Amino acid sequence: MCGIAGIIHKGRRANVGAEMTSMLQALKHRGPDSTGYAVYGDPGEGEYVMRLKIAEAEDMELGRSIHDRLEERIEAVDAILGSHEAEVKVKERVRPYALRYVLNHEGDTGDMAEHIEETEGVEILSLGNGLELIKDLGDAGSVAEAYGLRDFEGTHGIGHTRMATESDVDIKSAHPYWAFPYNDVSVVHNGQITNYWIMRREMERKGHRFMSDCDSELLAVYTAHHLANGVQLEESLRRSIDEIDGVFTYLVCTKDQLGMAKDTMAAKPLVLYESDDLIAMASEEVAIRAIFPEEIDTHDPYDEEVRVWQA
Amino acid sequence: MSGISDAELREMTQEERVNALGMTTEQLTGKSLYIEFDPDAQERFAYPWAPDVDFNKRTEIDASDLTNTEVNARIRGLMAEGYGTIVLQNPRGKHSLAVGILSRLNLIIEGSTGYFGVGLIDGPNVRISGRVGWSCAENMMSGTVIVEKNAGSTFGAAIRGGDLVCKGSVGSRTGIDMKGGTIIVGGDTGALSGFMMQRGRMVVCGNAGKNLGDSMYDGTIYVGGEIRSLGVDAVTAELTTLDKEWLTRKLTQYGLMPTTGVDHFTKIVAGKQLWNYDNLEPNEKKLIL
Numbered sequence: 001m002c003g004i005a006g007i008i009h010k011g012r013r014a015n016v017g018a019e020m021t022s023m024l025q026a027l028k029h030r031g032p033d034s035t036g037y038a039v040y041g042d043p044g045e046g047e048y049v050m051r052l053k054i055a056e057a058e059d060m061e062l063g064r065s066i067h068d069r070l071e072e073r074i075e076a077v078d079a080i081l082g083s084h085e086a087e088v089k090v091k092e093r094v095r096p097y098a099l100r101y102v103l104n105h106e107g108d109t110g111d112m113a114e115h116i117e118e119t120e121g122v123e124i125l126s127l128g129n130g131l132e133l134i135k136d137l138g139d140a141g142s143v144a145e146a147y148g149l150r151d152f153e154g155t156h157g158i159g160h161t162r163m164a165t166e167s168d169v170d171i172k173s174a175h176p177y178w179a180f181p182y183n184d185v186s187v188v189h190n191g192q193i194t195n196y197w198i199m200r201r202e203m204e205r206k207g208h209r210f211m212s213d214c215d216s217e218l219l220a221v222y223t224a225h226h227l228a229n230g231v232q233l234e235e236s237l238r239r240s241i242d243e244i245d246g247v248f249t250y251l252v253c254t255k256d257q258l259g260m261a262k263d264t265m266a267a268k269p270l271v272l273y274e275s276d277d278l279i280a281m282a283s284e285e286v287a288i289r290a291i292f293p294e295e296i297d298t299h300d301p302y303d304e305e306v307r308v309w310q311a
Numbered sequence: 312m313s314g315i316s317d318a319e320l321r322e323m324t325q326e327e328r329v330n331a332l333g334m335t336t337e338q339l340t341g342k343s344l345y346i347e348f349d350p351d352a353q354e355r356f357a358y359p360w361a362p363d364v365d366f367n368k369r370t371e372i373d374a375s376d377l378t379n380t381e382v383n384a385r386i387r388g389l390m391a392e393g394y395g396t397i398v399l400q401n402p403r404g405k406h407s408l409a410v411g412i413l414s415r416l417n418l419i420i421e422g423s424t425g426y427f428g429v430g431l432i433d434g435p436n437v438r439i440s441g442r443v444g445w446s447c448a449e450n451m452m453s454g455t456v457i458v459e460k461n462a463g464s465t466f467g468a469a470i471r472g473g474d475l476v477c478k479g480s481v482g483s484r485t486g487i488d489m490k491g492g493t494i495i496v497g498g499d500t501g502a503l504s505g506f507m508m509q510r511g512r513m514v515v516c517g518n519a520g521k522n523l524g525d526s527m528y529d530g531t532i533y534v535g536g537e538i539r540s541l542g543v544d545a546v547t548a549e550l551t552t553l554d555k556e557w558l559t560r561k562l563t564q565y566g567l568m569p570t571t572g573v574d575h576f577t578k579i580v581a582g583k584q585l586w587n588y589d590n591l592e593p594n595e596k597k598l599i600l
Contacts, residue, residue, distance in 0.1 A: 266464065266483040266502055269445060285404035285444050285463075286425050293403060295422055298442050299461045300482040302520060303502040 001163045002175075002190040003027030004270075005282040006251045007291075008156035008258040008309050012277070013042070017144065017152025019291050023282055024140035024159045026290040030283060031163035034174035035143045036135030038126070038186035038253055039157035040311070047089065048103045048183070049132050051125040052077070052116070055097040056170050057137050059121075069121070070096065076119045084112040094147055095136070097171075098125075110181035123172060123211055128184035130154075130255045135174040155311040156258050158251045160188040167214040177217045179224030180209060184255040187223060189216035190283055191248030191268045199244060219250050227254070237261040237306040251281070259308040266303035273298045279309050320359035328359075358433075361414035364395035375401040379408055390416060404444065409437065426463075429456055432473075445482070448475045451492065457565065464501065467494045470511065476565045483520065486513045489530065497567045503542065505532050505579070514558065514576075516567055524579045532579040533558060535569060544585035550578045 005023040007016060016039050024035055043049050054073040059066055074093075081088060081103065090102035105112065113124050126133030134147045140161065144150050160175035167173040179185035193199070193215040200210060200218055208221045219240070226236035233252060237259050240250075247267035252259045260281065262270060273280045273288050273296055280288050285298060301307065315331055323331060370389055374382050382399065386409060389397055396417040402408055406425035409418055409432070416435035420428075423441030433452035438459075445463040448456045451470040457478070464482030467475045472492040480498030484506055491511045502520035505513055508527040518536035525542020532545075533554070541547075555573050562568040 264502075269463065271444070271463070284406075284425055285423055285442065286406065287404075289404040289423070293401070295441060297460060298423070299480065300463050300501075303483055 001030045003030030003161040003283040003287070004158070004175075004188045004190045004249065004251055005160075005280075005287050006156070006158040006188075006253070006258055006260075007278060007280045008311055009278045010276070010309075010311065013153050013155055014278075015151065016040070016154040016157040017149040019280075020157045020159045021140050021144040021150060022290040023280070023287040024161055026287040027161045027283060028139045031161035032139060033164045033169045034135060034137045034162045034171070035140045035160070036133070036162070036175045036188070037143070037149060037157060037159045038131060038133045038176040038178075038188070039149070039152050039154050040130040040184070040253060040255065041132060041152060041154040043102055043129060046104060046106075046129075048105055048109060048127060048129055050101040050103060050127045051098070051133050052101075052122060053098050053125060053171055054122050056172065057095075057097060058170065060096055067096075073119055073122055074099065077116055077122060080112070080115050080119070084115065086112060098134075098136070098147075100132070109183060113181040117209075124178070124180065126178040126186065127181070128255065131178070131184040131186055131253070133176055133178050133186055135160075135171055135176065137169065137171070137174075155256070156253060158186060158188045158253050158258065160190075166192070167212060172212045173214045175214075175216055177214075177220035179220045179227070180211075182224045182228055184253075185220070185224055185227060186253045187216065187220040187250060189219050189248055189250040191246055191250070191263065193218055193244055193246040193248060195245040215246075216250075219244070219248075219252075223252050233257055233259050234306060234308045237308070241304050241306070249283075256311045257308055258311070259306070260301065261306050262301050262303060264304050270301055271298050272301055272307075317359040358413050361434075362390045363393065364390055364415060365393050366395035366415075366417050368394045369396035369398070370394050371398040371400060373400050374403065374405060374408070379405045382408055383410060386412070386416075386418075390414060402441075406444070409435075423460070432456075442479070443477075447477075448473075451475060453492075461498070462496075466496075466500075467492075470494065474561075474565075476567075478565075478567065480517065485515075486511070489513070493561065495561060495565060495567060499536065502539075505530070505545070506542065508532070508581075512557075514561065516562070516569060524581070526585060527579075527581045529581050529583075533573075533576045534579065535573070535576050538577060538579075541579065544582045545579050546582040548578045548580045550574075550576055554578060 087104040092100040136143045176186040176188045196215040203221045248263045249268040249270045271285045398419045400421045402422045404425040407427045408424045410430045412435045413433045418437045420439040425444040427446045430449040435454045437456045440459050442460040443462045446465045449468045453472040455474045457476045461479035462477040462481040466481040466485045469488045470492045471490045474493045476495045478497040481500050483501030485500045485504040486494045487506045489511045490509045494513045496515045499517035500515045503522045505524040508530040510530045513532045516535040519534045519538045521539040522542035524545030558573040
């Protein structure tokens with residue numbers, strides 16, 4: 001089933017970490033397996049935030065040897081950052097298997113990201129000048145607590161509560177997906193894509209990498225492919241309705257935009273609330289009411305509807 | 312059957328009660344259950360277990376800190392005490408509120424409900440000041456439900472009776488599989504509205520999405536605005552004087568009468584080239600009709 005949610009503030013910052021946590025916790029019943037956030041802050045001019053995992057959560061049960069391997073992986077990542085002349089300003093080991101770096105870097109971040117992912121067991125969850133992507137097993141409350149998200153200030157964000165149906169219960173199959181290697185682009189999705197393998201092979205032929213077998217990752221890669229070729233976000237969303245088969249509603253964020261697309265059958269839900277200051281959306285009204293207890297006007301987008309909002 | 316009192320019915324087992332109410336059941340080997348109605352049986356307008364409520368006895372429920380199960384149990388408890396007017400405050404999008412009410416009741420919901428609100432009801436008059444989520448009033452049998460704002464998809468799915476009104480716009484698949492009753496939408500409706508509709512009437516004052524009335528068996532859809540496309544076997548028909556009188560009466564009743572009148576409404580019915588009731592078995596006919 002899965003639940004998705006998003007919020008974007010117009011021209012101002014707010015505690016999107018706490019807002020997203022409240023919304024996602026209200027959607028827990030739609031997907032208790034894992035929870036993910038893509039929130040957009042402001043790390044500073046020329047600075048990049050990199051979130052990565054160096055193992056799956058379940059790997060921590062493998063015994064003492066895994067800890068030695070994790071240390072080796074961190075050393076390898078640090079060495080690669082050094083070889084790309086990236087200055088590490090902050091390095092946090094948020095979880096035994098999850099790290100957060102703040103970097104100064106003037107080179108090609110795509111090359112650096114590809115180099116880092118050559119390290120066994122290492123996956124970059126996000127890299128960008130705003131995006132921070134956090135995902136882990138458990139509900140929103142536990143993930144927000146573990147990653148210190150309740151005080152995250154930013155302009156916008158999207159999130160996901162996952163009920164695993166077509167791939168494993170693990171972090172690599174959890175949402176959101178970062179549109180590797182394009183900075184600051186993230187996707188969450190509720191639905192099933194029925195021409196996944198056809199589209200995946202097409203994207204792989206064009207040189208894109210997939211880290212999981214989850215059909216939602218296709219939407220991130222598809223969006224990244226378009227944005228890299230100069231297609232605007234709104235046009236990419238519109239094309240997806242014609243080119244991607246199945247039932248889906250998905251949200252995409254860039255550094256300063258949030259977009260949504262609903263498939264031709266309108267079979268997956270989304271409720272919208274729009275005001276002068278912000279736009280909030282979720283699979284269910286109950287998530288929006290979690291941050292707006294007062295009476296507000298909401299509506300459902302229709303089939304084939306595409307919207308894009310600016311932060 | 313008319314001589315059986317409610318007290319006697321309460322003492323019966325379910326099987327005895329089913330027979331006494333004029334219904335017989337039969338389990339077909341390896342197939343689903345079907346129910347055959349006794350044509351000689353008198354129609355009952357209230358369930359034997361329905362509480363006797365007084366509309367002048369009014370109370371309120373604050374749903375802020377209650378689960379949907381607790382809210383529904385509270386409604387039942389108050390009805391058993393004879394309360395006939397209940398105001399539900401702060402529903403905040405909770406799901407499955409006020410479902411399964413099989414009795415007269417004046418229910419006022421101040422705010423918005425989530426999925427499956429007021430489903431499976433038979434008799435209450437419900438007014439909702441906010442918006443409703445997916446599948447509002449699904450399988451409604453009788454009564455009235457009036458929603459002041461918008462509604463989600465599958466509004467009035469499979470309803471069999473009563474008046475279901477949304478003064479705003481609704482999502483997709485409105486009235487899917489409806490078997491009777493009336494659905495009225497003040498604004499627009501989404502794709503596949505009236506899909507597999509079997510009986511009843513749907514009125515859309517605004518625009519209708521694509522594939523309107525797709526695979527409808529029977530029933531009538533009236534649309535005041537633009538129709539993006541008709542579905543398979545849905546065809547336009549002449550808007551008669553009777554149609555106009557009925558539309559005027561219904562839309563006036565709910566404060567949705569367009570200033571331009573109803574002459575511009577388009578009437579949609581089943582072409583009956585795809586499916587036809589006449590092909591059904593007699594028992595199927597009784598069940599559906």
